[in-house]
Amino acid sequence: MPDALQFPIIDLSSPDRFSIANLIRQRCVDHGFFYLVNHGVDEELISKVFEQSSNFFSLPIEEKMKLVTKNHRGYTALHAEKLDTTLTTRGDSKESFYIGPLTDDLNQWPLEEDLPSWRCTMETNHQKLLSAVTKLLSLIALSLKLEEDFFEKVGALIEPLAFIRLLHYPGDLNSSSEEIFGASAHSDYGMVTLLVTDGVPGLQICREKSKQPRVWEDVPSMSGAFIVNIGDMMEGWTNGLFRSTLHRVLQPRQDRYSVAFFTNPSKDCIVECLESCCTESCPPRFPPIKAIDYLEERVRLTYGL
Numbered sequence: 001m002p003d004a005l006q007f008p009i010i011d012l013s014s015p016d017r018f019s020i021a022n023l024i025r026q027r028c029v030d031h032g033f034f035y036l037v038n039h040g041v042d043e044e045l046i047s048k049v050f051e052q053s054s055n056f057f058s059l060p061i062e063e064k065m066k067l068v069t070k071n072h073r074g075y076t077a078l079h080a081e082k083l084d085t086t087l088t089t090r091g092d093s094k095e096s097f098y099i100g101p102l103t104d105d106l107n108q109w110p111l112e113e114d115l116p117s118w119r120c121t122m123e124t125n126h127q128k129l130l131s132a133v134t135k136l137l138s139l140i141a142l143s144l145k146l147e148e149d150f151f152e153k154v155g156a157l158i159e160p161l162a163f164i165r166l167l168h169y170p171g172d173l174n175s176s177s178e179e180i181f182g183a184s185a186h187s188d189y190g191m192v193t194l195l196v197t198d199g200v201p202g203l204q205i206c207r208e209k210s211k212q213p214r215v216w217e218d219v220p221s222m223s224g225a226f227i228v229n230i231g232d233m234m235e236g237w238t239n240g241l242f243r244s245t246l247h248r249v250l251q252p253r254q255d256r257y258s259v260a261f262f263t264n265p266s267k268d269c270i271v272e273c274l275e276s277c278c279t280e281s282c283p284p285r286f287p288p289i290k291a292i293d294y295l296e297e298r299v300r301l302t303y304g305l
């Protein structure tokens, strides 16, 4: 049995911003995972989001397929996606629904008469999550000894490519001899991800991705807290100082729902190694890249396009 981890708790409302920034730095260097409390998204809204998510996934498959993903918004069916692109097995055993930036007209929505208040609940949730992430990014900037508005200044937050992803891992699938995961091993692509689950276990992290055999540790959910993890673009900015940790979700024995909020920089933002994170003897490990180019390539690989 893997050990269950206890991550430190970061209080987003703490007035002592420098101590919190230091704690964030330690955690991002060690694990790239922590819990976030007092994030400003109230429990009532979160329960509504879970209720509406379950309402959507309970619709007949023909209804859900009417909203199948276009422009990376909408429904992805069971096994449509494989996060671990090295696996030769079927895709992951989860279905999901993506809601992207509210600033364009690309989102797809269920009809109001089928799912009343669904769109409004998700839009409110998107706004609240974006506001929490913006505050968190100013602390992350401080933790890197940068100015608080660093991510604004480099253009990451002009129109961030921020996506809510509603996830449903069915609990009643017949297991076959193939190794199928709810979500196979991966790291997230963006700057930072906020995650909230319904408490059903399954999420695990592997701290040493290059060590074999891999050691997986359970990440328990904490009531009222978001689980936060660093993504690959932040790892690129910090030249690997902040870790984008490998994680996965085991196929659960009962239905499992979670809601992730992936934040990527605005499309034209260039992600490049921070000056403070490289030296002559430790040059940038990743070339500068435009956020949209990086994201499109990762999505292409995940969906086998």
Ligand SMILES: O=C(O)CCC(=O)C(=O)O
Binding pocket: 165, 167, 183, 188, 195, 197, 203, 247, 248, 249, 258, 259, 260
């Ligand atoms: O459902 C979870 O607990 C994690 C999902 C995840 O890692 C992802 O969608 O990137």
Ligand SMILES: [Fe+2]
Binding pocket: 186, 187, 188, 247
């Ligand atoms: Fe993930």
